[in-house]
Amino acid sequence: MSQPSRFRYVIVALLLAATPAALANSYVIVDLGRQHDPVAIDKRGNIAGNIAKGAPGNFDEAIVYRDGRWRHLQSGPDIGIARGINAAGTVVGNIGLGPAVWPRASAPHFIAMPPGAQHGEGMAIAGDGTVVGDYSPPGFPYGEHCFRTTPDGVSIDLGLLGRGDLCVAQAINREGWIAGVANVVPDLHTHAFLWKDGQMRDLGVLPGDTRMEVLAINEEGKVVGVSISHDFLSSRAFLWEGGTLVDLNAGSGFDDTAAYDISVHGDVVGSGYVARGPLHARRRDPAGGRGRRPRRLAPRGGPWRQRRRRDRRLGPPPGPPARLHARAAARSVTCGFDRFMNLRR
Numbered sequence: 001m002s003q004p005s006r007f008r009y010v011i012v013a014l015l016l017a018a019t020p021a022a023l024a025n026s027y028v029i030v031d032l033g034r035q036h037d038p039v040a041i042d043k044r045g046n047i048a049g050n051i052a053k054g055a056p057g058n059f060d061e062a063i064v065y066r067d068g069r070w071r072h073l074q075s076g077p078d079i080g081i082a083r084g085i086n087a088a089g090t091v092v093g094n095i096g097l098g099p100a101v102w103p104r105a106s107a108p109h110f111i112a113m114p115p116g117a118q119h120g121e122g123m124a125i126a127g128d129g130t131v132v133g134d135y136s137p138p139g140f141p142y143g144e145h146c147f148r149t150t151p152d153g154v155s156i157d158l159g160l161l162g163r164g165d166l167c168v169a170q171a172i173n174r175e176g177w178i179a180g181v182a183n184v185v186p187d188l189h190t191h192a193f194l195w196k197d198g199q200m201r202d203l204g205v206l207p208g209d210t211r212m213e214v215l216a217i218n219e220e221g222k223v224v225g226v227s228i229s230h231d232f233l234s235s236r237a238f239l240w241e242g243g244t245l246v247d248l249n250a251g252s253g254f255d256d257t258a259a260y261d262i263s264v265h266g267d268v269v270g271s272g273y274v275a276r277g278p279l280h281a282r283r284r285d286p287a288g289g290r291g292r293r294p295r296r297l298a299p300r301g302g303p304w305r306q307r308r309r310r311d312r313r314l315g316p317p318p319g320p321p322a323r324l325h326a327r328a329a330a331r332s333v334t335c336g337f338d339r340f341m342n343l344r345r
Contacts, residue, residue: 032065040085048085048093062093062102073102084124092125092133099133101125114147114157123180124172132169132178144168146180146195159200161193169195170225171217179217192223192240203240206247212238216261224248224259224268237270 032038037059038049046066050059062073062080066089073080078096085091089104099111099122113120113135120135134144137157146158146167160167162184169180178195184202192203192212205212206227214225223240227247236249237259249257254272262268 033070036063036070038065039083042085042087042089044087044089046085046089048082048091050080050082062091064089064091064102074108075100083122086125086129087127088129090125090129092122092131094121099131099135101129101131111149112154114145114155117147120147123168123170126172126176127174130172130176132172132180134168140165146178146182148172148178148195158195161191161200161202166190167193170214171223173217173219173221175219175221177217177221179214179223181212181214192225192238192245194221194223194240196221204245206236206238206245209236215259218262218266219264220266222262222266224262224270226258237268237272239268241266 032047036049036051038047040048046064049063049065049070051061051063051070051072052058053061059081060079062075062082063070064073064082064085065071073082073091075095080093080095080100082091082093082102084093091102092099093102094100095108095110097119099113099120100108101111101122102108111120111122111131111133114137116138117135118138118141121133122131123133125131129149131149133147135147135155136143137145144166145160146169147155148158148169149155158167158169158178161182163186164183165186166188167180167182169178171179180193180195181190182193182200183190189205189210190212191205192214194201194203194217203212203223208229209227210230211228211232212225213228214223216225217223220241225238227236227238229235235256235258236247237257239246239248239259239262248259248268248270249255249272252272254274257270257272259268259270261270
């Protein structure tokens with residue numbers, strides 16, 4: 001979803017790194033450089049992202065942050081785009097028009113797509129190396145169908161919802177369950193779906209909206225993302241769990257919310273505007289959870305200190321607002337554009 005045009009952005013990659021005093025809720029913000037677009041992080045703190053080789057903001061080269069510095073991922077003369085990283089440090093994305101992976105200790109290679117595919121995108125990768133994404137089927141150069149790789153090195157089509165003709169797989173968990181979006185008739189209105197045991201389940205769309213974007217699935221199969229209005233002028237964070245689609249925006253005090261990731265414990269991290277003001281980071285703890293209060297980061301005597309709050313906001317740091325990018329891993333750190341995010345211990 002595009003960022004509202006009323007803000008001007010300065011893009012800075014940030015890393016919230018736990019210090020030895022982490023048990024006291026103290027953390028340090030590490031500036032990882034300007035014009036870097038971090039998109040995903042693994043449990044070791046390795047970050048997949050992209051950088052602009054040419055015009056600022058035109059991200060066209062895949063990079064990874066390892067051992068304290070950014071490293072370029074080889075893509076030859078083609079554009080390289082990183083979209084995800086798994087626990088082994090393997091990055092998934094695209095080289096040119098083909099889905100590809102960059103293993104940590106070997107050369108990058110393309111992913112086999114279903115027979116006849118013209119081009120595709122690698123969107124997410126599981127811990128065992130299973131990749132999911134979308135591809136253009138034969139005869140439909142601008143169409144999109146979902147695929148997943150199999151242990152024998154080939155890919156299979158995941159099918160479609162109803163009479164639809166569009167499907168994009170956007171997330172996969174350790175169990176191999178896949179979440180994404182698909183239409184139910186040939187139009188641009190999309191529903192969220194969950195693919196499990198060879199079956200695709202329609203998760204629906206929030207009432208009044210016409211488009212869904214799935215951004216994460218946890219190990220229990222809970223799905224989070226964004227539900228978007230028909231005119232693309234408003235959005236609401238959603239959570240799907242146990243057969244129920246929940247509007248996380250309701251009663252939150254935020255506008256234009258988005259849920260970017262969900263932990264194994266059911267904690268959700270995302271963003272939202274307060275009375276059309278600056279973008280705030282936010283976390284939703286599950287009801288009856290472990291009794292932790294949401295926390296807020298605020299400058300206090302040099303390093304940023306994480307302070308416990310009774311509200312559900314993680315307010316913005318100094319500087320221009322920017323989009324929250326959360327592909328957080330449980331017990332790891334998160335990264336973003338000129339933005340701090342929630343840190344899970």
